[in-house]
Amino acid sequence: MPISRLKGALALTAAAALTLGLAACGDDAKPAADADGSASDKKITLYSGRSEKLIKPLLEKFTQQTGIAVEARYGNTAQMAAQLLEEGAKSPADLFFAQDAGALGAVNKKNLFAAVPSETLNKVPQSYRAKDGKWIGVTARSRVLVYNPALAPAADLPKSVFELTDPKWKGKIGVAPTNASFQAFVTAITVQHGEAKAREFLKGLKANEPQIRDGNGPILEEVDAGKIAVGLINHYYAGEIAKERGVAPESLKAKLHFFPNGDTGALVNVAGVGVLNRAVNDADVRTFLDYVLGTEAQKYFAEQTYEYPVVAGVAGPTNVPPLAELTAPPVDLNDLDGLQATIGLIKESGLTP
Amino acid sequence: MRRRLHRLAPRPWLLIAAAVAVVVALLPLAYLTIRTSEAGWEAIRTELTSPRVADLGARSLALAAVVTAACVTLGVGTAFLVTRTDLPARRLFTILAALPLAVPTYIAAFTWVSTVDGFEGFWASALVLTLCSYPYVFLPVAAALHRADPAQEEVARSLGRGAWHTFTTVTLPQIRPAIAGGALLVALYVLSDFGAVAILRTDTFTRAVFIAFDLGFDRTGALVLSTVLVALTVLLLAGETLTRRRGARYARVGAGARRPHTPARLAALRWPAAAALTAVAALAFGVPAVNLARRLAAGVSRPGSLTEIATAAGNSLTVSLAGAALTMLLALPIGLLTARAPGVLANGLERLSYLTHALPGIVIGLSLVFFGINVAYPLYQSVWLLTLAYAALFLPLAVAAVAAAAAQAPPVLEEAARSLGRRPAAVFATVTLPLALPGIAAGAAMVFLTCMKELPATLLLRPTGMDTLATELWTHTTVAAYAGAAPYAALLVLLSAIPTWVLAARTGILAQEGTR
Numbered sequence: 001m002p003i004s005r006l007k008g009a010l011a012l013t014a015a016a017a018l019t020l021g022l023a024a025c026g027d028d029a030k031p032a033a034d035a036d037g038s039a040s041d042k043k044i045t046l047y048s049g050r051s052e053k054l055i056k057p058l059l060e061k062f063t064q065q066t067g068i069a070v071e072a073r074y075g076n077t078a079q080m081a082a083q084l085l086e087e088g089a090k091s092p093a094d095l096f097f098a099q100d101a102g103a104l105g106a107v108n109k110k111n112l113f114a115a116v117p118s119e120t121l122n123k124v125p126q127s128y129r130a131k132d133g134k135w136i137g138v139t140a141r142s143r144v145l146v147y148n149p150a151l152a153p154a155a156d157l158p159k160s161v162f163e164l165t166d167p168k169w170k171g172k173i174g175v176a177p178t179n180a181s182f183q184a185f186v187t188a189i190t191v192q193h194g195e196a197k198a199r200e201f202l203k204g205l206k207a208n209e210p211q212i213r214d215g216n217g218p219i220l221e222e223v224d225a226g227k228i229a230v231g232l233i234n235h236y237y238a239g240e241i242a243k244e245r246g247v248a249p250e251s252l253k254a255k256l257h258f259f260p261n262g263d264t265g266a267l268v269n270v271a272g273v274g275v276l277n278r279a280v281n282d283a284d285v286r287t288f289l290d291y292v293l294g295t296e297a298q299k300y301f302a303e304q305t306y307e308y309p310v311v312a313g314v315a316g317p318t319n320v321p322p323l324a325e326l327t328a329p330p331v332d333l334n335d336l337d338g339l340q341a342t343i344g345l346i347k348e349s350g351l352t353p
Numbered sequence: 354m355r356r357r358l359h360r361l362a363p364r365p366w367l368l369i370a371a372a373v374a375v376v377v378a379l380l381p382l383a384y385l386t387i388r389t390s391e392a393g394w395e396a397i398r399t400e401l402t403s404p405r406v407a408d409l410g411a412r413s414l415a416l417a418a419v420v421t422a423a424c425v426t427l428g429v430g431t432a433f434l435v436t437r438t439d440l441p442a443r444r445l446f447t448i449l450a451a452l453p454l455a456v457p458t459y460i461a462a463f464t465w466v467s468t469v470d471g472f473e474g475f476w477a478s479a480l481v482l483t484l485c486s487y488p489y490v491f492l493p494v495a496a497a498l499h500r501a502d503p504a505q506e507e508v509a510r511s512l513g514r515g516a517w518h519t520f521t522t523v524t525l526p527q528i529r530p531a532i533a534g535g536a537l538l539v540a541l542y543v544l545s546d547f548g549a550v551a552i553l554r555t556d557t558f559t560r561a562v563f564i565a566f567d568l569g570f571d572r573t574g575a576l577v578l579s580t581v582l583v584a585l586t587v588l589l590l591a592g593e594t595l596t597r598r599r600g601a602r603y604a605r606v607g608a609g610a611r612r613p614h615t616p617a618r619l620a621a622l623r624w625p626a627a628a629a630l631t632a633v634a635a636l637a638f639g640v641p642a643v644n645l646a647r648r649l650a651a652g653v654s655r656p657g658s659l660t661e662i663a664t665a666a667g668n669s670l671t672v673s674l675a676g677a678a679l680t681m682l683l684a685l686p687i688g689l690l691t692a693r694a695p696g697v698l699a700n701g702l703e704r705l706s707y708l709t710h711a712l713p714g715i716v717i718g719l720s721l722v723f724f725g726i727n728v729a730y731p732l733y734q735s736v737w738l739l740t741l742a743y744a745a746l747f748l749p750l751a752v753a754a755v756a757a758a759a760a761q762a763p764p765v766l767e768e769a770a771r772s773l774g775r776r777p778a779a780v781f782a783t784v785t786l787p788l789a790l791p792g793i794a795a796g797a798a799m800v801f802l803t804c805m806k807e808l809p810a811t812l813l814l815r816p817t818g819m820d821t822l823a824t825e826l827w828t829h830t831t832v833a834a835y836a837g838a839a840p841y842a843a844l845l846v847l848l849s850a851i852p853t854w855v856l857a858a859r860t861g862i863l864a865q866e867g868t869r
Contacts, residue, residue: 045817052828053654053837074828075812078567079715083813085572086722092734092817178564214552217833218466227470237833244833246653343571352564353409353556 040283043069047084047093049077049103050271054305061300062291068284077103078180084276085110094279095288097138097271100180101333102187104135104274114280116289123293128270128310131334137270138292139307142326143185144235145257145265146174146220151229157257161232161265162197165204173210174219174231177351181216181234181269187342188267188331195341202349212351217241224254232265235320239306242319249306249319256320261327268328269336270310364777367694370686371702377683377741378748381709382583384720389580392573400577405561410581413557416479416550417543417589423483424539425532427633428490434626436498439616441623446630447495448854453637454488454802455849457823459548460842461485461637463830464644466552478555484637485549486542489750490535492799493757496791497531498524500758503615516617529596530760534753537593537707541749544582544589544711547809558582559713566715579716586711590704638846645839652836654829661820666844669821672736672811673804676743680751680800681793683744688755688792689785693764703756707749714809717746721814739814743804750803751796758792759785802849822848 048055052074059070075083077099084091084107091112098104107113113134121133128137145164147157152172158164164173176182189198211228213219219231220241235256242249259265273292279285291297298309308316308323316322346352389397400406434440435447462481466472501524509519550560558581565575619626656662687706690699709717721742725733732738762785770780786793808823815824822845829838 051832053832053834071817073815073817074824076831079809079813082566082572082575082715082719083722086719087726090726090730178567180567212554214554221467221833240833244652244654244835347405353405353561 040068040287042067042284043071044094044279044282044284044288045071045092046073046095046097046288047080047091048072048074049080049096049098050074055097057304058292058297058300061296062288066284066287066291068287070288081106084112088112089277091276091278093276094282094285095276096274098135098274099271100184101135101137101270101272101336102180102184104130104272105334105336107274108132108134112276113274114277116275117286120286120289120293124310127333129272135272135274136289136293137272137310137333139271139298139301139305140268140310140323141181141271141307142235142258142320142323142328143181143265143267143269144233145230145259146223146233146238146254147230147257148223148226148228148254150226150253154255154257157230159260160263161259162201162263164230164232165201165208167208169230170208171211172229173205173208174213174222174228174233175205175210175351176213176215176219176233177346179215182232183342183346184269184336185232185264185267186346187336188329189264190342190345191331191335192264192329195345198342198345199348202345202351206349206351210351220254224252226253230257234269236306236317239317239319258321258326262329263327264329264331266326266328267331268308268323268326270333271307364694367686367690368698370683371690371699374683374687374744374748375702375705377745378706378709380724380745381712381717381720384723385576385580385583385712385716387723388573388576392577396573397577400574401581406578406581409556409558409561410585412475412555413544413559413585414588416475416482416555416557417540419479420482420486420543421536421540423479424487424490425536427483427487428535429494429528429532431487431630431633432491432495432498434619434630436495437617438619438626439623440619440630441627446627446634448850449630449634449638450491450495451488451798451802452846452850453485454799455805455846456485456637456641457548457806457808457826457845458482458485458546459552459808460645460826460830461641462549462552464641468640468644473553473555475555478549478553480636481549481553482543482546484633486539488802489538489542489799490532492795493531493535493754493792494528496754496795497528497757500791501527531757533593533596534757537589538710538750538753540589541586541707541710544585545713547713547715558585562713563715572719576716579712582711582713583708586708589711590707594700594704641842645835645842648835649839650836652834654834654837656829656837656840657825662825662840662844665820665822665825665841666848668819669805669823669845670848672739672743672815672821673801675736675740676747676804677797677801679740680744680747681755681797684748684751684755684796685793687748687752688759688789691752691756692759692762693767693785703752706752709745710749714746714807715813717742718810718813721745721810725814734814734816736816736819739811739816742810742814743800743807746807746810747800747803750799754792754796754799755789756792758789758795762788805845805849 055072059072063069080096081098081103084093084096096104096107108130115133116136118133121129121136124137128140129135145157145161186198186202189201211222216233216237219228219233220237222228223231224241238249238252238254238256242252273289275285293311295314298311298314301307302309302315302317306317306319431446431450435443435450440446458481461484465477465481506519506523509523514522545559547559547563550557551563558578562575562578565571565578687703691703721738725738729738766788767780767784770784771777775783806823808827811821811824812827815821822841826838826841826845829835829841
């Protein structure tokens with residue numbers, strides 16, 4: 001008994017000490033809050049909805065060259081947008097680097113973003129930035145149909161994404177309806193062809209018993225493995241998976257098909273950045289924007305993340321046709337913020353719970 | 354012998370401490386109330402009255418029911434085998450049975466999907482969730498079985514009752530609180546799980562909540578949906594309360610120390626039983642381990658430097674230990690209150706601590722963001738707030754363990770100590786705490802393991818730049834860098850094994866019966 005008594009007392013003391021100790025370090029670890037940030041303090045805080053694996057090496061180069069330290073938080077784009085909305089004006093963030101334009105639009109709607117300087121904006125084509133100048137695209141990605149030639153020969157591929165509702169594709173299409181890029185694509189159908197067409201397409205797609213997956217990656221893996229014939233994904237996943245396998249993207253069994261003639265199935269969307277209001281005058285933030293839109297960073301994205309650069313004069317990834325040769329649909333990314341209606345449509349179709 | 358408890362008036366400090374703990378657990382509820390009321394009645398009505406909500410509710414409850422039944426069978430069976438029989442390698446099986454808590458459901462589901470073709474849907478989710486969560490039943494039940502007085506069973510046997518009859522009429526009532534508590538935790542966990550149901554495509558409420566965040570960044574819709582999970586929790590709590598017998602207490606009151614149990618001879622069943630437990634462990638760890646190893650061999654991505662891995666491991670251990678310590682500190686008063694001074698007030702406080710347990714991690718995380726930004730800004734994005742989030746998330750795990758252990762400790766011992774002149778604090782430290790220690794250890798083990806793998810709230814609340822094993826795992830898997838992810842997954846399970854072993858040993862479950 002005396003021994004277990006001692007143990008009990010020890011356990012309790014240890015617990016209390018640990019708790020108190022943490023309380024003490026908690027005070028040191030306050031979020032950095034520089035009052036107005038107009039001067040350069042050689043430090044910025046970045047909320048990244050993009051993966052640490054992809055972004056961190058770039059940030060390290062940036063710090064090396066400019067001496068500006070980047071405090072980076074990584075998370076899922078949608079959940080990070082929710083966090084920013086919850087933080088409001090008290091957010092410690094200077095910048096939000098989002099995986100897609102929709103998330104930037106959602107944060108912008110709550111007036112949390114400051115205008116990006118016009119000389120920075122002008123580096124990027126108008127179609128890849130916010131109309132009000134509150135966010136700017138950094139890289140572009142195209143929607144594609146990934147296919148396994150053994151199951152779906154190139155000659156049989158549809159000319160338009162709308163042909164996928166044909167019964168001959170029954171059970172053969174992989175889709176990720178909960179993915180933000182799929183939603184943006186459905187919104188684009190509404191913008192380009194009207195809501196009736198979007199509803200009809202989703203209904204037809206659902207009737208074709210698609211293989212629903214949690215994300216683009218699993219769809220690509222299964223198409224590559226010959227388990228699914230075709231799938232609707234973003235183009236850069238092929239590069240990612242090939243990189244993990246240590247092979248060239250061209251050597252994958254899965255191939256990419258870009259829908260021609262301005263078809264909605266070839267929607268080009270962006271990953272981009274918004275500047276939070278608190279950093280409106282922060283010189284370091286401007287330096288950062290100039291850096292990610294500069295040649296070195298744009299080249300990094302093309303080579304390491306297989307995305308399209310949005311700045312003129314930088315070559316795109318080698319495994320896909322150049323951005324200029326794609327016939328993207330005439331859809332303004334700014335019009336893609338009517339997401340509530342799209343979500344209604346997707347839910348109504350039964351593709352998501 | 355079972356005896357009715359005479360009520361004690363709750364001590365004021367115990368009540369205050371319990372109330373503080375409940376406030377922590379209810380932070381998310383306050384947040385939900387604020388945000389959903391902003392949505393307006395019209396939006397709430399549209400969101401909640403669709404047939405889809407009824408459908409999601411039915412499926413969520415069905416999944417919870419199936420998984421809970423399976424976990425009770427598996428958890429109680431395993432606990433009995435390792436504590437009461439001459440099963441070979443009992444220490445090993447005890448650790449193996451506790452460890453699945455360290456396997457995140459998103460990893461388990463992901464590896465199952467890529468191992469078995471067409472593995473998806475309701476039953477797939479039920480299997481993965483059962484394998485990952487039966488320790489919620491196993492740990493408290495093993496502790497209860499270990500502490501139960503063998504004399505009562507021996508009396509029953511000597512009076513002519515058969516082994517099975519003795520088990521159902523004498524042993525089972527003694528471990529009933531532990532089973533019911535564990536089952537409730539499993540059910541609530543199933544309701545809150547996102548990892549398995551997302552990958553295995555089972556449409557439950559939590560999946561719908563996460564999808565609402567993703568689909569159009571619909572925070573309000575997601576939060577309105579979350580309120581249904583609180584309503585489902587109330588249903589489950591009511592159900593569990595019905596299984597309780599008021600004031601029932603199962604403890605020996607005689608003098609002296611409890612004798613160890615004489616292990617039941619499994620005879621011909623000894624090796625088949627060991628094979629069955631090995632099979633369960635193979636399904637729970639083997640499938641993920643083999644798949645990750647295969648991906649490690651096939652992939653070329655690599656984890657960060659050794660320093661990065663060590664830092665992540667250190668961070669995981671620190672925040673999880675802190676989370677477990679704070680959670681246990683908050684849980685003790687609630688557990689003691691319900692065990693020592695049961696009544697409307699105590700039971701009410703204890704039930705309240707469960708109320709938010711079925712909420713998904715993202716909702717708890719956002720509510721702590723809200724709390725940090727608006728109330729405790731100096732703590733925002735500090736380890737301290739993350740620790741508080743763990744306490745809010747996992748308080749019921751600890752409360753259940755403490756209450757079950759305290760219910761097995763006879764209050765007459767404390768009364769005797771008091772009557773002999775010991776002060777309440779001394780009685781607590783020298784009588785109550787040692788008696789409740791197995792429960793506290795089991796609870797701490799569960800909270801620790803659950804903290805180690807927690808992801809959504811950790812991502813929202815961690816100090817900027819701090820990586821844990823779980824966040825590193827997530828970082829690598831989101832870009833298909835599975836080979837780089839594998840070492841983090843392995844380390845997550847390995848590091849969880851050490852404290853599990855220590856705690857299991859302290860609990861006494863590991864002590865070889867009859868050999869001391």
